[in-house]
Amino acid sequence: MDDILSESNCFKRWFYKYLCKGLYPSIFGAISFGYIGIPTNIQEMIRRQLPEGWRSYLLELLNLEQWFTLLLGLAVLGVVWGGVGSHLRTSLIKKHYEKVKEENRRVKECKGRLKQEIDSKVVNCYDFFSYYLHNNYFSKLGLSIDERVSLYRLDLDLFVCVGRYSDNEEYKQRPSRVYSRNEGCIAKVWQRGVYQDVIPFDPSLDLEGWVSYNVEKHSFDEETVRQINMKSRAFLGIRIQNSKQETIAVLIFESINDNGLKFSKIQKSVNTVEKNNLCHLFESLESHMPNLQIARAEGF
Template sequence: MEIYLEDYHPIKKFLYKAASWGLYPTILSAIGFAFIGSPSNIQVLIRRSIPLELREHMLMVMNYEGWLITLFCITVFCAVWGGAGSQATVRLVTRKHKDVVSENDQLKEESNSKSINCYKVFSNYLYSYAQRFDLGAEERVSLYKLDMDMFSCIGRYSENELFKSKPSRLYPKDQGCIAKAWETGTFQDTSAPDPEDSLEAWKQHNIDKFNFTVEQIERIRMRSRAFYGLRLRNAENVTVAVLVFESLKTNGLPFGKLQRFFKPHEVKNLVNLIESLEQHIPSLEDARSEGF
């Protein structure tokens, strides 16, 4: 109740507090009406339970009929206090609850209007790469950010709708093309067998070369045969992300163009974009700090 009355005038605060104590007068009014409505012999037994000296003193102050009228008035007052107090308390809590809900909805709207869809921002940035290097429906470009020894996909683009969806899983930094690029700086490979000719050979190649498990291979939707990975470091020479191009065809990526384009200046532009949006990118560390 205190939290609801913080901004109220002291007199109004006292009245609402008194109203919130309505349970006790309600109990007293029930006892009073029970006594008044009970048969005379029961009333006599109850009166006799009062010590004799106290009864004599009370009768000296007021006769029995006077005390009965006084009890009736007190009982009615307590009944009104309990009923009206409960109603006032319910109205106060209901009104405050509506105010809190309204403020919460307003804050959500403000938060949503100010929030940035980082995945969309990065995906749009990667779209410019896809256009620049003429990547088609058999190619994809993805951006992975390092987050507590795991990589999360923070942007992805492909002309193929099946390959551009945002993945929900995290990627270990010791598996796949991501791991190779993270370890060596740049990585390219076109040695994977054709899964159309031998799916098992393609799976075994990825298990042996990229440290995948059989279960992880089964979950891979895009069975790529060509990769180009690039490690992205900031001004402090700290790895912040890995950029990966991949294709279903061994000749699907323009390796020469990629190597010539991603000079320090272009890498710096992408790293600056990532770091400028750092506070808006969901992370495992933030989730852990929130108790998840």
């Protein structure tokens, strides 16, 4: 249940967690109804099993009729709690199953497309990774037209964009330049593993402040910053490493709004399993991706 409720807020997670623990209330309700329904002489015999001091003390608090009324109320509460909890637990498990089923369908769809392209000996890696980013992150996380997700591969100390998606056609264009691992928020991601930042300056109102912030905080040169097409205010980058703990790629989420990215939700989505999936995809497609080292050796 903890995994199923991991994306809920603290109060909802606590409420659902305890509501789903309906087994003990159900047992208590069944026993209470059983006690209320048995003959009076047997009830008295059961009560006599309690120490006399306890019986006297309890009767000082409430008379026998009031205790029966309280027991009946608790029995009803226990049965209702158990029934609602059981129904909620089943509903949550079913919902989680459907979610996992949909995720598996998307992965199978991606694998099917990859196999089809490999079988045809033609693999458009950029289109494939862009399609993967759309299905596994952009759509799943409910990102808007103001957001973008990009995947950069490390090659000769340079990061090359190998996939990008946004619902905004202007932001989804494939970049023509490569990025140094010592420049921009990519550098922070490469160094730290995870990096997030929210720029306090709105470029539509204070372009100079936005430019200065990027130059000082992210080590960009001013000319490069001014040429950036998507002037983002919120960033989240996650490093992808192989089994040798070598950085092979970084995943960058961006938004032009300062509150456009749900950082914790994104990090939960890009978990260890998902990082391994990306790593395996890179290894499978390595021979189909452009290689700067080979290009340099050939004189390009």
